[in-house]
Amino acid sequence: MEGVADKQRLDRDFSELYRTHLRDVYSYAYYRIGNHHDAEDLTEQTFLQAYRHFERAQRESNGRPLRPWLIRIAHNLAANYYRDRSRRPQTQLDDASVISAPHPTEQLVEEREEVKEVLAGVSNLPDDRREALIMRFALDMDNREIARALGRSEGATKVLIHRAIKQLEQNLAEEATADE
Amino acid sequence: MSDVERVEQLLRSALRPIEPPEALTDRLERRLSELTDAAAEELADWEISAMSDPRNWGRTGAAVVVGSLAGGALIVVRARQQSKKREARGLRALERSMMDVAEQVEKRFRRS
Numbered sequence: 001m002e003g004v005a006d007k008q009r010l011d012r013d014f015s016e017l018y019r020t021h022l023r024d025v026y027s028y029a030y031y032r033i034g035n036h037h038d039a040e041d042l043t044e045q046t047f048l049q050a051y052r053h054f055e056r057a058q059r060e061s062n063g064r065p066l067r068p069w070l071i072r073i074a075h076n077l078a079a080n081y082y083r084d085r086s087r088r089p090q091t092q093l094d095d096a097s098v099i100s101a102p103h104p105t106e107q108l109v110e111e112r113e114e115v116k117e118v119l120a121g122v123s124n125l126p127d128d129r130r131e132a133l134i135m136r137f138a139l140d141m142d143n144r145e146i147a148r149a150l151g152r153s154e155g156a157t158k159v160l161i162h163r164a165i166k167q168l169e170q171n172l173a174e175e176a177t178a179d180e
Numbered sequence: 181m182s183d184v185e186r187v188e189q190l191l192r193s194a195l196r197p198i199e200p201p202e203a204l205t206d207r208l209e210r211r212l213s214e215l216t217d218a219a220a221e222e223l224a225d226w227e228i229s230a231m232s233d234p235r236n237w238g239r240t241g242a243a244v245v246v247g248s249l250a251g252g253a254l255i256v257v258r259a260r261q262q263s264k265k266r267e268a269r270g271l272r273a274l275e276r277s278m279m280d281v282a283e284q285v286e287k288r289f290r291r292s
Contacts, residue, residue, distance in 0.1 A: 008191050018212070022205065023199060023200060024197070040201065040203075040204045040207075042290055043208070044204070044207065044208050045281060047208055048211060048212075048215070108226055114190055115190065115194045115286040118187075118193075118194040119194050119195075133191060134195060136191075137188075137191040137192055137194075138195035138196065138197055165187055165191075167193075168181050169184060169187045170188065
């Protein structure tokens with residue numbers, strides 16, 4: 001009956017993984033791809049693929065969290081998506097980012113503009129930098145998780161994120177200067 | 181606040197987590213259910229063909245149990261769909277779903 005108990009546990013664990021990380025996968029897919037339609041497809045494919053390989057992933061994880069593995073599947077599928085369709089990410093601010101706290105209208109407009117600029121800046125970064133920022137800020141992943149998802153060392157990941165933020169900061173500063 | 185901290189703050193505002201649309205969760209849960217259904221049917225087909233050989237009778241019994249449990253994942257997902265419609269997500273809903281699952285699995289055992 002050991003096999004039966006294993007199967008039961010496996011199914012329960014997969015349901016838990018799905019329930020816990022659906023929002024993470026969808027958020028990653030949306031910010032990576034830039035539109036809801038394709039983000040839905042990518043999320044669906046990610047979980048279907050995860051389901052097929054879940055037993056092995058769990059066996060090889062040695063008890064470590066499986067979120068990086070799940071995001072890595074989404075990352076690989078997104079890479080195929082761009083390769084197949086030769087597309088670059090789009091940014092649809094209105095659907096993606098809503099500033100919910102009450103603000104005076106003028107401040108709200110200003111913040112929306114800033115958010116729009118940041119999203120545009122993120123989408124113009126090189127792929128690896130953009131992905132690292134999405135994982136850090138949209139998914140709240142730590143360096144270790146991001147490193148596992150990207151297949152890099154923790155040190156290299158820390159440098160990658162630092163450089164991504166510096167590049168974005170520089171780009172935003174240049175745009176601000178150009179606007180003046 | 182330094183420039184880097186300012187950019188980090190902007191990134192947190194810009195890259196907020198996004199809730200998946202209801203249509204996606206429904207579709208995805210349906211697909212996952214279909215997959216577990218297919219696994220259960222595959223086992224059921226194997227059971228029928230294996231029944232003709234007495235050497236497989238012991239294994240067939242085990243396969244019936246496994247088949248019942250393959251459907252278990254399907255029930256987990258369906259139970260969640262039902263409970264999601266009834267009430268807000270949360271631990272209570274999950275607990276109730278798991279009780280539904282146990283009940284359904286027990287029924288399947290009894291049937292097989």
